[in-house]
Amino acid sequence: MTENKTKSDLHYDSLVVQGVPTRENEYGAIMPPIFLSSTYRFQDLDHDGQYEYVRTQKPTREKAERLIARLEGARYGLEFSSGMAAIATVFEHFNPGDRVISSANIYGGTYRFFSDLFTKNQIDYSLVLDLNHLTDADFTENTRKVYIETPLTQRYG
Numbered sequence: 001m002t003e004n005k006t007k008s009d010l011h012y013d014s015l016v017v018q019g020v021p022t023r024e025n026e027y028g029a030i031m032p033p034i035f036l037s038s039t040y041r042f043q044d045l046d047h048d049g050q051y052e053y054v055r056t057q058k059p060t061r062e063k064a065e066r067l068i069a070r071l072e073g074a075r076y077g078l079e080f081s082s083g084m085a086a087i088a089t090v091f092e093h094f095n096p097g098d099r100v101i102s103s104a105n106i107y108g109g110t111y112r113f114f115s116d117l118f119t120k121n122q123i124d125y126s127l128v129l130d131l132n133h134l135t136d137a138d139f140t141e142n143t144r145k146v147y148i149e150t151p152l153t154q155r156y157g
Contacts, residue, residue, distance in 0.1 A: 015071055035060045084109050090145075096122035099140055102147040104129050110149060 035058050040051040051058055061079050069077030080086040087110060094100070102114065104127040118125050124142065128134065131146065 012071065015067075032060070032063050083107070084113065087113060091117075091123070094121070094123050094144060097124070097142055098144045099124040099126075099142040100145050100147055101125070101131075101134065101138060101143060102127055103131055103149060106147075106149045 037058070038054040040049055040053070042048045042052070065077035065079050067077070068079065069075065078086070078089075080089065091100075091113075100114070100118070100123065102110075102125055106114075106127075114125050114127075117123075126138075128138075131148065134146075
């Protein structure tokens, strides 16, 4: 997770086109370089450097996360290697008894995640064909999230 410490006065469209500003690029390149290295040099045997291994963090990912946070007006941005990794990270913070309302139009992997892991972790969920028809009665004290996924693929429920 990378913190966005820069406020921008640029319009959203300008931020999208500009990406990571050259003043934030240590090499002065118009477009920041893509770092493909999988391992990084340690300072010594007892101290790693700013980066240790590509799967934990790397300059390319940090710049992308900072840009995402900037575009969304958020303090932090997160980047994942797959949609399922992002979904699993979000729902990892749910507890037994929590409830999720989800669109029935979801990816098959998301459906299996809900049906297998939610059941195992005692998280209640419901699949709704049209979220526009939700009323106050559909929300309980334990409702923690309304889940919407796009692009739509299949319909469950």
